[in-house]
Amino acid sequence: MVAANGDAMPTALRALSADEAAKLSALRRTKFIATGALVVCVAIFALAKSLQGRWPWLGFVAAFAEAATIGGLADWYAVVALFQRPLGLPIPHTAIIPSNQNRIADNLGRFIESNFLAPEPVRQKLKEVDFAALVADWLSDRQRAEGLSVFVGRLVPQMLQAIEGSGLRDFATRRMLERIGKVEVAPLVAELLTAFTEDRRHQRLLDEFTKIIGNFLSDEQALAVLREKIREELPSVFNLFRADAYLLKRIVASAATLLEDVRGDPDHPLRGEFDQFVHGFIDQLRHSPDYARRAEQLKRNFLARPELRGLAQDVWKSMRGFIEQDVASPNSMTRRHLTSLFVEVGQNLARDPDIRADMNAGFVVALASFVESQKSGVSGFISEQVKRWDLGQLTRLIEINIGRDLQYIRFNGMLIGGLAGLALYSLELLVLAN
Structure with a gap:
């Protein structure tokens, strides 16, 4: 099915699921019983009224049935007026839900934003989730x-x-x-x-x-260079007696020791x-x-x-x-x-409760801030989606889910109306008797 604005309807509204079909069957059954009860009240009223002259006590039955009929009709009108125009007549303030789709959509979005996405409820709900434990379990695999x-x-x-x-x-x-x-x-x-x-x-x-x-002093090339330096510093007469070799030997020996x-x-x-x-x-x-x-x-x-x-x-x-x-x-x-x-x-995260507590606190702050920043967008999204729904499908969805409970209003109306009629008839008799 295609909505009035040309957009495709959501899958949930195109076809009835098994659960919705069962709800619709129960709704039709309840409607039939409520209508049958109303017809019975009319029949009882007519029969009691026609026989009241022969059996005066049937006046009480007639009063009950008459008031029950009126109460049943009034509540039938109230229930039908929620979803459509009774008998197709253009009566003001009927077909309430279809006529107020945009307002319902906006109010529903604001209601969810104010009550379900408020900061405190969101934080309390997030605190119930152990995000760190989920991360620890996931990473440990x-x-x-x-x-x-x-x-x-x-x-x-x-x-x-x-x-x-x-x-x-x-x-x-x-x-x-x-x-x-x-x-x-x-x-x-x-x-x-x-x-x-x-x-x-x-x-x-x-x-x-x-x-x-020590390695330097045992190296022949290093010793040769060192001996040459000693020869340069000594007078020539000392070199004739090889004093450089003697001094080098003594220096090396002393240093090694x-x-x-x-x-x-x-x-x-x-x-x-x-x-x-x-x-x-x-x-x-x-x-x-x-x-x-x-x-x-x-x-x-x-x-x-x-x-x-x-x-x-x-x-x-x-x-x-x-x-x-x-x-x-x-x-x-x-x-x-x-x-x-x-x-x-x-x-390590699974073993450390302190770190998990800190992580969970961080998750709560981050996610709560994200929800707070995006909740107006969620509200707008819900509102736009409801506005795009086809009126007939929207009415059917609401009626399927709450219509059966609304039909019991008709039963209650007949019962309360009948009792009220019976009370008024009894009061009338008492007043006339005096």
């Missing part, structure tokens, strides 16, 4: 996590392209360099060295240094001197303005070098190439890590 990682993997190249095209990469590089530029280098280095010197771990440097010097003593003695005085040097250097870094100024100058010179920005670009290109190649691979390491990450997030 490895098959779903794999599907999510595949989906994210497909988006990675577009994300990287968007980052590069938007200038976000250059912005991030500048911000990173700016943040590094604000860091005070000297105190930071002092703290790092302090952590490094705990338990005298810096003494390992001295051990390595002694090994390097010293280095061996240092390596074998954890409390050697040279180690103490090294401790004092390191701690003094750390103290200068922490408190000396001159050291701080030099460190800041070195930092600025380093950050100002163009090679640093080129290095950042090279790192980005290498990382992007690796990621794009990996996500395209059937055995992508990135997707495997993403899958494990999603599963772990789901499991």
